Amino acid sequence: MTKIEKAAYIIEALEELYPTVEVPLDHKDPYTLLIAVLLSAQCTDKRVNTITPILFKRADNPFDMIKLDVAEIKEIIRPCGLSPMKSKGIYGLSQMLVEQYNGVVPADFEALESFPAVGHKTASVVMAQAFNIPAFPVDTHIHRLLTRWGITNGKSVVQTENDAKKIFPREKWNKLHVQIIYYGREYSPSRSPLLEKDFITRKIGTKKVKSTFKDWHSFE
Template sequence: MTKKEKAKFIMEELDKVYPTTPVPLDHKDEFTLLIAVLLSAQCTDVRVNLITPHLFAKADNPYDMIKLSIEEIREIIKPCGLSPQKSKAIFNLSHILIDKHDGIVPDNYEDLEFLPGVGHKTASVVMSQAFGYPAFPVDTHIHRLLYRWGITNGKNVTQTEKDAKAIFPEEKWNKLHLQIIFYGRSHSPARSPKLSVDYITEAIGRKSVLKDYKP
């Protein structure tokens, strides 16, 4: 199969399994999404969704967030891991949002990535899921699967994002990146692949063998 054939097959199969793609992280606006995505680094979405209601009950906007101390934020988010760094980032980015953006989460990569604790992946998620801007955030599931499916060489997440954007239609990016994440969690987890059935990888492998077979 060529890359274009693989891409078409992947999109068709994922549309069958995941016709709708709800945002995995619970939030009510751009700020709460930004905080939830920041907390999700090296933490599951399930755990983040258990923790954020406690945090947002005290502060669901930057003005209330800076009324909390870094230590108070840290105590609440401790189960998410990396709490010392994340609590400082949340406190400091809230100050920046107030000082530079009137308390509003910016809708561009430059200003988002300037915020403490916000890298390109986090900014891409916010741009995609909060503002509907075409983006293709690459997490570990997407990085692993697109390499396994022969869409990218797996060199690094930057290359994977570049290759994904080159092969998949832009209008599909926002939905597709979520579909791949859902598929990876259900059918191709990194830690227990033997307990799941990655049928897309198997199908791509069979189709590639059949196409290249010359009796």
């Protein structure tokens, strides 16, 4: 099966499984999405969704966020991990938004990636899901599955993103990356793969499916 044939099969299979998808992080606007995605680094979406209501009750916009100090933010988000870095990032990017963008999150990759604690993946999620600008954020599920499916060689997340963008139609990127995440969580988790359910890997995988998957670390 060629890569083009694999891509077509992946799109068809995931569209049947997940015809409608939403970002699994609770948010109401670009700012709250940006904060939620930042918090999700090396943290589960479920945990983030328990913390953001507490944080957003105090401050759900950059103007209110900078009224808090870093220590207050850190204490609230501590359960998400990496709280020293994340709290400084949240305060710093909120300050930049107020001072440089009148509190409005810019729909621009370069601008987003200039914010503290915001990497390419976080910027890509915001661009795709808040502004509907085509992007292909790569998380652990996408990196793992696109490698196993033979879409990329798995050498780096940068390579995975580039290969995905080459093989999948641009108009599919924003929805497809979320569909792959859903599939990875439901059918092919890294620690406890449900091999009897992982039909896409059995159909198009480049390697024989083993009893365990490599436990890829989190990527920013």
